Amino acid sequence: MNIDGQPYRTIFPDPDGVSVQVIDQTRLPFAFVLTRLATLEDAALAIRTMIVRGAPLIGVTAAYGLALAMRADPSTAGIDRAVATLAATRPTAINLRWALDRVAANLRQVQPEERFARAYAEAGRIAEEDVASCRAIGVHGGRIIADRHAATGRPVTVLTHCNAGWLATVDWGTALAPIYAAHAQGVPVHVLVDETRPRNQGAALTAFELHGHGVPHTVIADNAGGHLMQHGTVDLCIVGSDRTTARGDVCNKIGTYLKALAAHDNRVPFYAALPFSTIDWTLDDGVREIPIEERDGREVTHMTGRLADGGFATIEVVSPGSPVANPAFDVTPARLVTGIITERGVCTASAEGLYGLYPERRTAA
């Protein structure tokens, strides 16, 4: 999407032909900085420290990371080592594992000297497929927003949590793709953006994207969404997903489950938008089976932001000496999810719905 009228992707090949550039998302929303990844270690660090984040973008970055590893050590042991290093960076996102498996399987078929070029090209293909997939999610999900507008004649207010926008993917986004698509068609849409503590991806990234693209929006504390739904302010919710089970349980940023409960209690439709690579066909019960990453408590106790003089500072916001817990994701049971929007269409959050869109998985499972 555009920043100051200039189209960008979140990750793209460097002109040197052997490294990649990414937007450093830890610097947003106050500074727009590109950073170059030239080694496996660069890529692993970028994922771990959330220079890049968002399940689809993590997958593409990991694929490029595996390519970069092949420059240093294209042996089969080198593949295994790089896959292990990259897989360990974030435990929850399934796309990470999916992208690594795809590139690694491809690499094992060729000689070491061909592996870097093969992996680099394959990573590029994964990136292109992600863009096409997100664009299709936008088409399918955009119809839900347009239908709502047609039914009410009013602007459509969509609540979203965290950042599942173009910054979380290569372009377009997942949860925000339907919003960009509706906006492009002239459907009046207003986005309620959960700030998304503790890392504030909503306030920092989703607000940045929507502002940059000219989509009307309002930032709210994570606590506010239930109240707004009680008072009829929210037409529908759309969130992304880091992993979705074969029966439609949706793992996403911590706090998503609370919004799904409020949506259910107030009869507000609740959708998850995700590409096929987010679906973990090996899992059924998301609450019991999906490992939830526990992140550093410092994400809760400290916040970084801009000072009035334009400088930056990190401040402590929790009473000193108090312990902190910081689970990064939660699972919304399928019973609370109205529908799942994928690149193939919209289905119910159920095994029937998902296998209906992906019949080829039925035999594979």
Place this chain on the structure above:
Amino acid sequence: MNIDGQPYRTIFPDPDGVSVQVIDQTRLPFAFVLTRLATLEDAALAIRTMIVRGAPLIGVTAAYGLALAMRADPSTAGIDRAVATLAATRPTAINLRWALDRVAANLRQVQPEERFARAYAEAGRIAEEDVASCRAIGVHGGRIIADRHAATGRPVTVLTHCNAGWLATVDWGTALAPIYAAHAQGVPVHVLVDETRPRNQGAALTAFELHGHGVPHTVIADNAGGHLMQHGTVDLCIVGSDRTTARGDVCNKIGTYLKALAAHDNRVPFYAALPFSTIDWTLDDGVREIPIEERDGREVTHMTGRLADGGFATIEVVSPGSPVANPAFDVTPARLVTGIITERGVCTASAEGLYGLYPERRTAA
């Protein structure tokens, strides 16, 4: 309760006999500073800027504010003006209105020259009654925690939202009174403290109180509670209230409703602890009838905290140019509330339950 072994109340008469001292809660948790209120304007400003906060403490501060106003203008018009000024500081808390009505009714019975002394004494009585009331809430609610411990043999994990501790009252607290009571009896209790965005009263005040008193606790992002309840980590929830309707709808800090939904979904008992002065017998449907204060968006966009060098800074944390909404309270419908703990005992969140504890209100209504 104690700070560094020294007992404090949140508000107490100044030795000069004509003003009052309060703990400046905007300076917590990093600095413990007392500030003197000597005029009506001091008291109104202290409530509006949240130097004092918490429904019961706001009521007591308003009562003292009315007394301070009588020093400057003890006329009947002066009473009306002071009541109007103080009532306008915070629109949601019912105790504020209740305390003002009580003191004002008292003042109208006496001559202007007696009014300051009368109001000052009456404010003191309201403070003493609040302490007794909170202590009784602790006794009744503490039994729920002790019973849970007796049933499981494990430490009892209680999730709370915002600060309804001794800092929100004159002493003991409402939601935290049962925890202090259980802790004092040797019942092992662990408190999960919602940070409570946007003002972080949980991370700043509840954590400060519990740490100061030696009660085990863990601070979490507001988003985390649902996930923790799904995984059986939470034994019960206890929150305070700023206004509770005659049929048991509980208005409390924004985000409380989301925790009640999660508790209901996971069969975790959910209690509200409150003194009788919080009950608004004139209202039934809290969601429709209780006015919800919309506070300054700067509470969402900016945060103040401590720098590594010990200084303080205010930082911007939302993408510049994005609009913000900031509703301060929400209403949890009675159907999601397991019980209400008051100074008279524990009842169901219903008209039957509340009139059962307060039969004298049945005829008054």
